[in-house]
Each structure stands twice: as C-alpha cells, then as structure tokens.
Amino acid sequence: xxxxxxxxxxxxxTDSASVQSDADRALKQKHRAMWASGDYPTLxxxxxxxxxxRVVAAADVRPGERVLDIAAGSGNAAIPAALRGATxxxxxxxxELFDVGRRLATEAGAELEWxxxxxxxxxxxxxxxxxxxxxxxxxxxxxxxQAADELLRVVKPGGxxxxxxxxxxxxxxxMFKTMKPFAAPLPEGAQPAPLWGDEQHVxxxxxxxxxxVEAVRETVxxxxxxxxxxxxxxxxxxxxxxxxxxxxxxxxxxxVRALDQALAExxxxxxxxxxxxxxxxxxxxxxxxxx
Numbered sequence: 001x002x003x004x005x006x007x008x009x010x011x012x013x014t015d016s017a018s019v020q021s022d023a024d025r026a027l028k029q030k031h032r033a034m035w036a037s038g039d040y041p042t043l044x045x046x047x048x049x050x051x052x053x054r055v056v057a058a059a060d061v062r063p064g065e066r067v068l069d070i071a072a073g074s075g076n077a078a079i080p081a082a083l084r085g086a087t088x089x090x091x092x093x094x095x096e097l098f099d100v101g102r103r104l105a106t107e108a109g110a111e112l113e114w115x116x117x118x119x120x121x122x123x124x125x126x127x128x129x130x131x132x133x134x135x136x137x138x139x140x141x142x143x144x145x146q147a148a149d150e151l152l153r154v155v156k157p158g159g160x161x162x163x164x165x166x167x168x169x170x171x172x173x174x175m176f177k178t179m180k181p182f183a184a185p186l187p188e189g190a191q192p193a194p195l196w197g198d199e200q201h202v203x204x205x206x207x208x209x210x211x212x213v214e215a216v217r218e219t220v221x222x223x224x225x226x227x228x229x230x231x232x233x234x235x236x237x238x239x240x241x242x243x244x245x246x247x248x249x250x251x252x253x254x255x256v257r258a259l260d261q262a263l264a265e266x267x268x269x270x271x272x273x274x275x276x277x278x279x280x281x282x283x284x285x286x287x288x289x290x291x
Contacts, residue, residue, distance in 0.1 A: 007269035016247040020121060025040075028118055034240040040075035041100035043238040048220060051135050051164050051283070052076030053174055058287050059162035061086050068154060070119050073138025075112070081133065082110035089124075091117035092137075101252040125136060127156040136172075136283070139165040139196035140241075143189055148205035150288060159290045161210065167217060168196035170282030171258065171270050175235075178266050179245045182259050197284040199202045207232055210288035223278035228267025231279075 020028075029179060055077050063085030069078035074097050078090035080103065090101060095116040107122055117123050119134075120139040132155050141147035153159065166172035173194035186192065195201045199215040206213075225231040235242040242263075249255040271279040 009201060010123075020118075022119075023187075027124050028093060029188075031140070031142070032096075035073075035094040036096040036243045037090075038238045038243045040238065040240060041097055043234075044076050045104075046074055046224060047222060048281075049076045050138070051207065051220060052078075053080045053164045055133050055135050055164050055285070056080045056084065056109075056216075058285055059131050059133055059160050061131055061133075062111045065264050066128065067131045067133065068122075068124065068129040069137075070117075070122075070134040072099050072114075072130060072139065072152065073101070073135075075104060077107055077133045078112055078133045079105050079110045081131075086131070088112040089115055089129075091115045091119075091122070093178040094119050095158060103230065110180045120150055122150045122154055124154045126153055127159075129159060130156055131162070134163050135164045136166055138163065140234045142191070144191045144195065144201075144205055152206065152209050155290045156291055161206075161286070161288045161290065163196070163202070163286045165196035165202075165286070166194055167282045167284050168192075168194040170197070170280060171266075172281055173197060174266060174270075175263070176241070178262050179242065179259065182249050182255060184243045185247060197282075199284060202284070202286050206288065209291050211291050212289040213287070215284060215286045217282055219280040219282050221278055221280050223276070225267065225272050225279070226276065227274055228264035228269075228272045231267040231272055232263040235263070 055100065061081045061084045065086045067081045067086040067088045067215050069081065069090045072078045072090035072092050075090050082088040089163055090112055092098070098114045101114065115123070119138050132151055136149065138147050150163065176192070176194055202215070203213065225234065236246055245259065246256065249259065271277050
C-alpha cells in the first residue's frame, strides 16, 4: 500500500526556534475551525474514551509528575492522567473543546490546566515535562517533523512519550483514503495524518532522540453502529474532517451521493452489515523514552 495516498482533509513563551508564517497561521485557523465544527467531544465519549486510559497506562503516569497532553481535545487522556495524581496540562489548537473537558474533569474529580496550543509551536519551556501523551491528536498536525521536534523539545531527558495514532491500514486510515478524492489537496509540506500510525514513520521522525521504543498495533471494538449508513451519518454530523469534506462538495449533489455511497460501503466492508458484530478500529501505540 502506498501510504502517501492515505490522506486527510486538512488536517506565548516558547523556546521553539520555529516562526509561523502568515500561510501557516491561516492553515492553523482552518484546522481550528474544522475541529470546532461538529461535536468531537461527544464522538470521543461515545467511541474512543477508553483510548485515554490506555495511553496513560502505557506511559506509566505517576503521582507528582508533570504531564502534557498534546491535542487533548476534551481530555480523554488528560483527565485519567490527572486522576493518577499527576500535574497535567491539556493543550489543544481548538480551545472550543475545553468546555466539555472542564465539565468532565469536574465530574471525575480531576484538577488540570487547559491551554490553547499549536502542536507545532508549543508554548512551553524546553524539558518542562516528565511525560508527553497524545491520543489520535498530534497525528493531525500537518507538518510531522515540526510536531515531533516540539514533542521532544518539551520532554525532559529520560522522560517518557506515549502516542496513539490510527494506522493507515485500519478503519479510520481507510476512511481518510476513501475521502481523499473529494477532499482538498494537502498544503505544501504537509503529510497525511495516518502516517503517524506507521511505526517506521514515527521511528524516522524521532530518530536517536528516543530509546526504549515499543510499538504495538491494537484495536478498539465499536458496537455503536450496525450499518455503514449509521456510521457515515454519525461522522457527517460529529467529526470535523468528515464535515469539512462534505462542506467542500456541498454544491455538487453527484459528488455528495458518491461520497455517501463510498463511506457506507467502507462501513459494510468492515463488518457494519446489519449484524451485531460491530467493527474494530486499529491504532498504533508507540512508547519511548527521551534520550
């Protein structure tokens, strides 16, 4: 499989040397609006909340540690990390997602800090954190090397990383491939989000700046949808990247029908055929220690 074909609709005190261009700022505003559209907090709660505790356990978050959750959304990793007694910063490009996160944290009895932050320009000092986490979040930063550099910059030597990303071959990676013909081309220099779910790609990004690497493919089982149409319609109303693609083709009914059919067929091919067996979404769990 050609993984560069697996593509997505675009996707301060700081010691970072990178400087944002006007084009980059415009791109990030577009990303922010995309993730603020729909209802990602509900989707995360309905479908993938368990991935947060999974990445926290993989990172072995401990009481008193300082933890950064990158692209935290509504906090499905940040909240469990705080409940372990860590001092947690939940950061995201789209602070519109924080209201739900704050409510969920209060209900769970967790205390943490919420900070607006671009994964490619993190507003934190060098080596500020003991642990950095991301649950299907950092993968959507369009410039992978820049995001990886920032991730490593803010973690102490000997500190730990734990990342979850959808694989190119799994259900969500295939969803982005299905949407590709209808989506806007990626901006110059950007890379497809599902590449963060390819072990070699992440190893290449981090290089010898990490040790003790472990990478495993796991799945989350979903039984919320019985048919491909149910999956498609849910994502059309809840998931920012899917909403963005439909908005782009809204004036072309033939294109809308074609995408409707393609997404429903994708669901059926992955077990959403009217039975009760559900489907499984594959992800890569990547852990390492900062050199």
